[in-house]
Amino acid sequence: MLSKRAVFALFRLSPVGLTLLVVGVVFTLLTPTFLTLNNLLNVCTSASVVAIVGLGMTLAIASGNFDLSVGSTAAFAGCITMSLVPQIGVMPAIVSGVLSGGLIGWVNGLIVTELRVPAFIATLGMLTIVRGAALIYTRGRDIYLFGKTEYKMLSSGMTPVLLALALAVLFSVLLGQTRFGRHILATGSNIISARRVGVRTSYVLWGVFAIVGATAALSGLILSAQVLTGNGRLATGLELSAIAVVVLGGTPLTGGKASIPGTLLGSLLVAVINNGLNLLNVSVFYQNVTLGLLLLGALTLEALAAHRTLNRATA
Amino acid sequence: MIEPALPVKSANPLRTVRPAKTDETVNPEVGQASRAIRNLDWDLLWEKFGIATVLAFVWILAALATPRFANLDNLASVLRQSAFVGVAAVGMTIAIIAGTFDLSVGSTQALSAWTAVAIAPYFGVLPAFIAAVAVGGTIGLLNGSLVVLVRIPAFIATLGTMFLISGLTFILTNGQTARFNGKDFVWWGNGLIGNIPVPFILFLFCAAIGAFILHRTSFGRYVFTIGSNAGAAYVAGVPVGRTILFVFVVVGLFTGLGAALLGSRLYSAGPGLEPGFELNVIATVVLGGTRLAGGRGSMFGTVAAAILFATLSNVLNLNHVDAFVQRVAVGLVLLLALSVEGVRQRLVERWNRRQRPSS
Numbered sequence: 001m002l003s004k005r006a007v008f009a010l011f012r013l014s015p016v017g018l019t020l021l022v023v024g025v026v027f028t029l030l031t032p033t034f035l036t037l038n039n040l041l042n043v044c045t046s047a048s049v050v051a052i053v054g055l056g057m058t059l060a061i062a063s064g065n066f067d068l069s070v071g072s073t074a075a076f077a078g079c080i081t082m083s084l085v086p087q088i089g090v091m092p093a094i095v096s097g098v099l100s101g102g103l104i105g106w107v108n109g110l111i112v113t114e115l116r117v118p119a120f121i122a123t124l125g126m127l128t129i130v131r132g133a134a135l136i137y138t139r140g141r142d143i144y145l146f147g148k149t150e151y152k153m154l155s156s157g158m159t160p161v162l163l164a165l166a167l168a169v170l171f172s173v174l175l176g177q178t179r180f181g182r183h184i185l186a187t188g189s190n191i192i193s194a195r196r197v198g199v200r201t202s203y204v205l206w207g208v209f210a211i212v213g214a215t216a217a218l219s220g221l222i223l224s225a226q227v228l229t230g231n232g233r234l235a236t237g238l239e240l241s242a243i244a245v246v247v248l249g250g251t252p253l254t255g256g257k258a259s260i261p262g263t264l265l266g267s268l269l270v271a272v273i274n275n276g277l278n279l280l281n282v283s284v285f286y287q288n289v290t291l292g293l294l295l296l297g298a299l300t301l302e303a304l305a306a307h308r309t310l311n312r313a314t315a
Numbered sequence: 316m317i318e319p320a321l322p323v324k325s326a327n328p329l330r331t332v333r334p335a336k337t338d339e340t341v342n343p344e345v346g347q348a349s350r351a352i353r354n355l356d357w358d359l360l361w362e363k364f365g366i367a368t369v370l371a372f373v374w375i376l377a378a379l380a381t382p383r384f385a386n387l388d389n390l391a392s393v394l395r396q397s398a399f400v401g402v403a404a405v406g407m408t409i410a411i412i413a414g415t416f417d418l419s420v421g422s423t424q425a426l427s428a429w430t431a432v433a434i435a436p437y438f439g440v441l442p443a444f445i446a447a448v449a450v451g452g453t454i455g456l457l458n459g460s461l462v463v464l465v466r467i468p469a470f471i472a473t474l475g476t477m478f479l480i481s482g483l484t485f486i487l488t489n490g491q492t493a494r495f496n497g498k499d500f501v502w503w504g505n506g507l508i509g510n511i512p513v514p515f516i517l518f519l520f521c522a523a524i525g526a527f528i529l530h531r532t533s534f535g536r537y538v539f540t541i542g543s544n545a546g547a548a549y550v551a552g553v554p555v556g557r558t559i560l561f562v563f564v565v566v567g568l569f570t571g572l573g574a575a576l577l578g579s580r581l582y583s584a585g586p587g588l589e590p591g592f593e594l595n596v597i598a599t600v601v602l603g604g605t606r607l608a609g610g611r612g613s614m615f616g617t618v619a620a621a622i623l624f625a626t627l628s629n630v631l632n633l634n635h636v637d638a639f640v641q642r643v644a645v646g647l648v649l650l651l652a653l654s655v656e657g658v659r660q661r662l663v664e665r666w667n668r669r670q671r672p673s674s
Contacts, residue, residue: 068594111650116657118607124594125650132642140639232639236590240418240474247471254468285485292479299467299475306466 015301016248016265019294020272027276034279041158047264047271048164049219053238054245054263055167056215059208061246062175064188064255065119067212069108071238072130074220075231077101079134081221082143082151082230090150098217104130105213109206127239135232143230155225163222164264167215172260184208189256244291245270248298269294361655362604362611367619369652370626377630384633387510393629394622395505395512399580400592401621402518402573404599405525406566408617411600412529413562414542414609415462415469420570421592422480423454427574428584429484432493435500443500447575448568454480455567459560477593484586492585504580514576519618521569526614528565538562542609598645599624602652623648 010018027034053070060067081097088096104126111122145151153159175181183204186194195201219238224230247253248269249262273294274287378385403420410416427447435443454476461472495501506513529535537558540548549555578584589595603620605612627648631641 111654114657114661115650115654116660117650117653120607121598121601121653122650124598125646125653127594127646128642128649129646132639132644132646135639135642136637240477244474244478247474253470283486285482285490288478288482289486290482292475292477292482295471295475295478296461296467299471300461300465303466 014250014262014265015298016250016262016269019298020265020269023269023272023276027272027279031276031279034276039275039279041161043268043271043275044161045155046275047267048160049222050238050241050245050270051164051264051267052160052167052222053212053216053219053242054249054267055164055171055260056212057242057246058249058251058258058260058263059171059175059184060119060212061243061251061253062188062255062258063184063205063208064191065112065205065208066123066243067105067108067209067216068120068123068239069104069126069130070212070216070219070242071235072127072134073101073104073213073216074223074235074238075233076104076130076134076137076220077217078220078224078234079138079143079230079232082145082224083137085145085151090153093151094154094221097221098214101217101220102210102214105209105211105216106206108213109202109209112209113202113205131232134234138230138232140232145228145230151225152228153225155222160222163218167218168260168264175258175260180204180207185256185258187255241270241291244295248295250302361659362606363613363616365655366603366616366623366652370619370623373623373626373630377626381630381633384630389629389633391507391510391512391515393625394515395580396629397621397625398512398514398518399573399577400595400599400624401618402514402521402576403566403570403592403596404603404617404621405518405521405614406569407596407600408603408605408612408614409525409529409535409538410562410566411597411605411607412542412609412612413538413559414545415559415562416473416597416607417455417458417563417566417570418470418473418593419454419458419477419480420566420596421589422477422484423451423567423570424574424577424592425584425586425588426454426480426484426487427451427571428578428588429488429493429586431575432495432578432582432584435497436495440497440500440503444503444572444575447578448571451567451569451571451574452564453567455564455570456560458567459563462563463556463560481586488586490586492583494583496582501579501582504576504578514580517572517576518621521572522614522618525569525617529614534558534561539610542611544610595624598649602649 007018010021024034033039053074057067057070077097077100080100081093084093084096087093108119108123108126111117111126112119115122117125173181175184183194183199183201184207186197186199187201187204191201194204216238220235223234245266246263247266249264249266250259251257251262270291273290277286277290278284374384383389403424407417407420427450430450431443431447434446438446458469458473458476461467461476462469465472467475502513503517504514508516527535529538537548537553537555540551540553541555541558545555574584574588577588599620600612600617601607602623603613603616603618605616624645627644628641631644636644
């Protein structure tokens, strides 16, 4: 077993990782089915939908902003793509779906930088507008896709997991190795200083919001591919789950810092807990309670740790 | 309306450092006319009366365009509809002025409304309302403790309680909707006094209390001070922690009352009462001219914004506009109203730049 010191080291390195480990062990002991390849694959698939949009959201939060419109964007892109598949084929439809998300995100960025509306309100407005647009487009009905099983590829097997991992690698490189990434972090830690030293913060934010929109669209495509149905009500409330996952992963809401692996682990943790509760036959109603408790617990620990280091520093 | 004699200008960090807003811009080279216009403080004017003016125009236009709009029954229904978001928005206005906000009001609303509807048949109307308000206050206390004592950022703390309370409500109600149609209970949500709906009267009453708290009490003064600059407020001896804790309780209390009214209006309440309610409430407050960054805002604006949203959906309904298109309209109104300030800033900046081409 792990020594006490190792546990502490792991906790300091990644609290969410340690929690994930503990929760995983508990569920393995409690249920015979948790630690099976099939189940773990299911968990990873369901985690990756939130993880993909969460990764985009990590960039947004690192740049000091939010995007509340991701759920609506996911629904909009899902519907657009579903209706485009029969006309232009699977791959072009997927590409245009993701691009439509990027476009919506870019509009968010424009509203924030050019009209100077705070991101919270700008994306709140876009939340209702884009959701309305998706519902108008589908006339409130479902769009079914018959006989186009290639589209199902997007959600079957390891595809969503691989997409999430690929995006995680991409965004890690982006944040750590590129100028654009450094500019994102600079904008997030202090937008005024960033502007003073010559960072084109407007362009940075356009890029960030476009990326968030594109990731949201990708999540929406996977969701719609899972059921082969496009619906204007898809992914309602995704925005707050995505933010919750990012925060669980240790990315601070204040901006300037990002933890890409944290976001992956955070979404995995939520998926593992939901899955474990399902396996234990616990009512779905408890899933929200545990998510709430997790968030509050994680942040309480973080606050206590910060308090302790502060005390040690001042003593 | 009396503004507190405290630094409440410009809570938006983006504004203060724009080159055009630094000391050079108030140099004597700038013309007299421009200074007179600037001295008018369009920010403050727009913030205080902007939405009320828009509302007045919308009412006139609606009355001209839609004959059915301007009749007493319809107006009463508009005002009634405004109350259910409005009462919660009164509390949220105080919270946002204090520089925090509460994402858990939607869950609180569901739990409080269910409590009221479930209790009313057994214990009567007054205990039902008191219970709903008490539930709200308790959740507010929880939120406040998390933010003040545990020091979790308000956004995440209330996001956590949002999930927590919504889950608890589903467990408590077993996913079932409670129903009650007792006459004296549903009167509070549906009744009229004269031609004025009871919930709207209560809404105005709440707004008056809110305005009194904000502008006539030391608590209100603390709220503005903390919203402008929490650090400075702390150094100046304002009891920041206690005030913020109380702010969350106030939000909970008002949300609970609004929830009981909604339960009474609908004769029923269930765990998934109104998804996205928290964002509607915040949208109403912000549309009313209260700055999300804190330190500035008015209860008057919140009342006007609540009525404006209700009017908008009423007029669109009367003209048979699709509910889906209404969502788009609501979002557009929010964005338009909120971009007025930013666009004005940009115009002023461009104008200043043209005045001084040398720099």
